[in-house]
Amino acid sequence: MLLPRNGAEFKKWIVGSSKDVAGGYVPPGSPGTQGWIVIDTASSIGPGRTLLDNRAWLEHDIRHEFFHANTLPESDSAGNAPLWVTEGYAEWAGSTAIVVFPQTAPPPTLPVTNSEFAKVRATDAYAQSFMFVSYLVARFGQAAAIRFYKRSLEPAYGSTAASFAHVFKHDLASVEKGWSRQYKKQVAALDVDVYVK
Numbered sequence: 243m244l245l246p247r248n249g250a251e252f253k254k255w256i257v258g259s260s261k262d263v264a265g266g267y268v269p270p271g272s273p274g275t276q277g278w279i280v281i282d283t284a285s286s287i288g289p290g291r292t293l294l295d296n297r298a299w300l301e302h303d304i305r306h307e308f309f310h311a312n313t314l315p316e317s318d319s320a321g322n323a324p325l326w327v328t329e330g331y332a333e334w335a336g337s338t339a340i341v342v343f344p345q346t347a348p349p350p351t352l353p354v355t356n357s358e359f360a361k362v363r364a365t366d367a368y369a370q371s372f373m374f375v376s377y378l379v380a381r382f383g384q385a386a387a388i389r390f391y392k393r394s395l396e397p398a399y400g401s402t403a404a405s406f407a408h409v410f411k412h413d414l415a416s417v418e419k420g421w422s423r424q425y426k427k428q429v430a431a432l433d434v435d436v437y438v439k
């Protein structure tokens with residue numbers, strides 16, 4: 243894991259890999275070579291404050307990136323899985339210490355396709371995916387949620403929607419509707435002050 247001294251060093255070390263809001267995972271370049279994690283320690287978390295000024299937030303980001311590193315296939319591709327799956331699960335795993343949530347509640351919709359994911363504010367896309375994955379864990383149990391995650395990474399199982407229906411016995415659209423209904427309650431329960439102070 244690399245902790246760069248400044249933003250320029252972060253850019254250099256992320257080597258063209260896709261970056262998260264405050265970090266990134268660089269997968270192995272070829273089989274047998276090691277991948278690494280870079281945390282964007284200089285990224286701003288408020289006026290005059292960087293990620294290094296908030297230990298819980300820093301630990302959240304480290305957990306998020308380790309989850310990618312430990313679960314994604316040995317290539318920059320997430321196999322079959324769309325971003326809401328790979329980022330939502332990484333946020334869920336990272337959130338033992340802290341929930342990183344935008345100051346303005348994002349709309350109660352899931353960015354199902356990667357183009358939808360890219361269209362909304364980055365912090366919203368991560369939060370929406372996190373909320374939905376947390377809902378899956380609460381409704382179907384952690385074992386089933388993990389089963390779906392692993393299956394969705396593997397192209398041999400077909401589309402994400404097919405894996406979803408296979409594991410959860412409900413289609414994605416109907417489960418998303420159920421989540422949307424609970425969304426307001428979930429947002430109200432989050433203590434956003436934990437990280438905006």
Ligand SMILES: [Zn+2]
Nearest residue numbers: 262310329332
């Ligand atoms: Zn990520």
